[in-house]
Amino acid sequence: MFESRLAAVAARIEARLGDHLSGDEGALAGAPDRLLQAMRHGALGGGKRLRPFLLIESAALFGLTEDDVLNCATALEAIHCYSLVHDDLPAMDDDDLRRGQPTVHKAYDEATAILAGDSLLTLAFALVAGERALPAEARVEIALLLARDAGAAGMAGGQALDLAAESTELSEAEIARMQALKTGALIAFACEAGAIAGNAGADERHRLRRFGEIIGLAFQLADDLLDETADASQLGKAAGKDRARGKKTLPALFGIEWTRRRLAELVAEAEGVLAPFGDRAEVLIAAARFIAERDR
Amino acid sequence: MFESRLAAVAARIEARLGDHLSGDEGALAGAPDRLLQAMRHGALGGGKRLRPFLLIESAALFGLTEDDVLNCATALEAIHCYSLVHDDLPAMDDDDLRRGQPTVHKAYDEATAILAGDSLLTLAFALVAGERALPAEARVEIALLLARDAGAAGMAGGQALDLAAESTELSEAEIARMQALKTGALIAFACEAGAIAGNAGADERHRLRRFGEIIGLAFQLADDLLDETADASQLGKAAGKDRARGKKTLPALFGIEWTRRRLAELVAEAEGVLAPFGDRAEVLIAAARFIAERDR
Numbered sequence: 001m002f003e004s005r006l007a008a009v010a011a012r013i014e015a016r017l018g019d020h021l022s023g024d025e026g027a028l029a030g031a032p033d034r035l036l037q038a039m040r041h042g043a044l045g046g047g048k049r050l051r052p053f054l055l056i057e058s059a060a061l062f063g064l065t066e067d068d069v070l071n072c073a074t075a076l077e078a079i080h081c082y083s084l085v086h087d088d089l090p091a092m093d094d095d096d097l098r099r100g101q102p103t104v105h106k107a108y109d110e111a112t113a114i115l116a117g118d119s120l121l122t123l124a125f126a127l128v129a130g131e132r133a134l135p136a137e138a139r140v141e142i143a144l145l146l147a148r149d150a151g152a153a154g155m156a157g158g159q160a161l162d163l164a165a166e167s168t169e170l171s172e173a174e175i176a177r178m179q180a181l182k183t184g185a186l187i188a189f190a191c192e193a194g195a196i197a198g199n200a201g202a203d204e205r206h207r208l209r210r211f212g213e214i215i216g217l218a219f220q221l222a223d224d225l226l227d228e229t230a231d232a233s234q235l236g237k238a239a240g241k242d243r244a245r246g247k248k249t250l251p252a253l254f255g256i257e258w259t260r261r262r263l264a265e266l267v268a269e270a271e272g273v274l275a276p277f278g279d280r281a282e283v284l285i286a287a288a289r290f291i292a293e294r295d296r
Numbered sequence: 297m298f299e300s301r302l303a304a305v306a307a308r309i310e311a312r313l314g315d316h317l318s319g320d321e322g323a324l325a326g327a328p329d330r331l332l333q334a335m336r337h338g339a340l341g342g343g344k345r346l347r348p349f350l351l352i353e354s355a356a357l358f359g360l361t362e363d364d365v366l367n368c369a370t371a372l373e374a375i376h377c378y379s380l381v382h383d384d385l386p387a388m389d390d391d392d393l394r395r396g397q398p399t400v401h402k403a404y405d406e407a408t409a410i411l412a413g414d415s416l417l418t419l420a421f422a423l424v425a426g427e428r429a430l431p432a433e434a435r436v437e438i439a440l441l442l443a444r445d446a447g448a449a450g451m452a453g454g455q456a457l458d459l460a461a462e463s464t465e466l467s468e469a470e471i472a473r474m475q476a477l478k479t480g481a482l483i484a485f486a487c488e489a490g491a492i493a494g495n496a497g498a499d500e501r502h503r504l505r506r507f508g509e510i511i512g513l514a515f516q517l518a519d520d521l522l523d524e525t526a527d528a529s530q531l532g533k534a535a536g537k538d539r540a541r542g543k544k545t546l547p548a549l550f551g552i553e554w555t556r557r558r559l560a561e562l563v564a565e566a567e568g569v570l571a572p573f574g575d576r577a578e579v580l581i582a583a584a585r586f587i588a589e590r591d592r
Contacts, residue, residue, distance in 0.1 A: 023448075023449070027440070027443050027444040027447060027449060028447065028448050028449050029449055030449045030453075031447070031448035031449040031453045032448070032453045032456050032457050032460075034456065034460070035448050035452070035453055035456040036448060039448065082414075086410055086411075086414060089407075089410065091405070091406035091407045091410060092407050092410065109387070110387035111385075111387045111388050111456075111459050112456065112459075114382055114385065114387060114388065114410065115382075115448075115452050115455060115456050116448075117414070118378075118382060118413070118414070118417060118447075118452050119447045119448035119452045119453070121414060121417055121418065122417065122443050122446050122447035122448070122452065123443065123447055123448070125421040125439055125442075125443045126439075126440055126443030126444060126447065128439075129436045129437075129439040129440040129443065130440055135432075136431075136432035136433045136435070136436045137432045139432070139436050140425045140432045140435050140436060140439075141425075143421055143422075143424075143425040143436075143439060144323070144422055144425040144426055146421075147323050147418050147419065147421045147422030147425065148323040148422060150418050151323060151324065151327070151414075151415045151418035151419055151422065152319075152324050152327035152328070152331050152332060152335065152411075152412075152415035152418070152419070153319070153323060153324050153325055153326045153327040156331070156411050156414050156415045156418065157326075157327045157328045157331055157415070159411060160328050160330065160331040160407075160408065160411050161328050163407050163408075164328075164330070
């Protein structure tokens, strides 16, 4: 039931991204073909689309439909995809494979991958600003939050800390900070943006942010666990790579059993934060479990 | 008189950029120090700040003060600076020198330069969204326009076409399209955004856009002329580089005298477009002349 709902949202995000990246209309009308192709290569054809799902389900908690926030959700996925395109570059993580396909700089070239990433990032803000179902005030607030959570004080800053970690030993606190920025910020954004779109009160908005932070932690922990235990065919990308690079992860420091216990604690904490919403939060709670227990 | 006004605006943009890039408050609070340093390296300490000047003076035509649009103007400069940081990368134009200083990837490293560019681009949208003096509707419309003019159908698309031009022969029409996107789009944005901020009517807004397009053409033509005639010490960057790379420019195709005549025509055209504004357009007309006649 949860997974079919996730798949349905993924299909809608894929379609909406495809519409925008066709270059037929909107902010990309008139863009050069090869650049559009590279953007499609980096953004279409895969991914669980978990972040947009969280945004849509957070907004649903406040009575909004999928259509009310579909462009905001698509924007969030565009940001996530841009970050993958840039992170895969030779100067960054130097990955040849992503979702079982050549990465954008492999399929095209480095310059095109840099520009495709830049263009996906830029597109995201066109999508938020153009979310006609929401009042301008909400769009502005969501854009501001997205810029904070995606930028140097969020995801991009986390990637900078992660790269620095290849040459210096990080403490547990420093690993936590890096991961909170690199992975946590966008997931927390997803949940908080849904609350903003839904015109939530301060306490509700704060709860959604907190929920997002908790499941962001769980997401990273589950990811690191998979890097320790899964193989490349399960992941569609190289496995065991973090360890090979000397990147410290919490599962590497504390072991697999500790990690599984910690994941269960985080799910319980996430449930507690959303308790005031009662049954309405059922899908988000299912998402928290899915994140903590996923095997790919 | 015009140049002192330009210098005064440049000083304010420099100060505002510096405030944001300190990381003390706003969207960058909590960002990693080294990434902030690289962003400052890429954005501070130089530049005529011509684009923000055009935005401020276009808004002034409709009665707005510098303070009303200072964050939007700063956002535009952040976009311009991000594009320079990325264009200088080894995979793109591979430049070691910018404004007489080492480029960001030389002073830091490639990964940091990519992330600093990404972060400056992201910051720009935080600045537009956070322009408190303007109504949310204007901020949303300006963000949408900025995303179009900076993205794949604007500046980034132009850079993609420019890189492709190193390996294929472009026609005059293709050169014009490439330059309209790469350089023209952001300059046209500057003028149109000022009109949006000033709540201009459709005809006025259209005139400002058109004015921006014309001076964008003049800007590129003057730039290409300088590449033919000036030396590196005048430019603070390598000269004659376009020609050495086999990049076709209009001055290279049609000669220096043709270019000077064409520049004079463009200035006259720009004056015509702004004629309905009378004396109020004096500063913008002076800007058009400055752009066409500059020697560095």
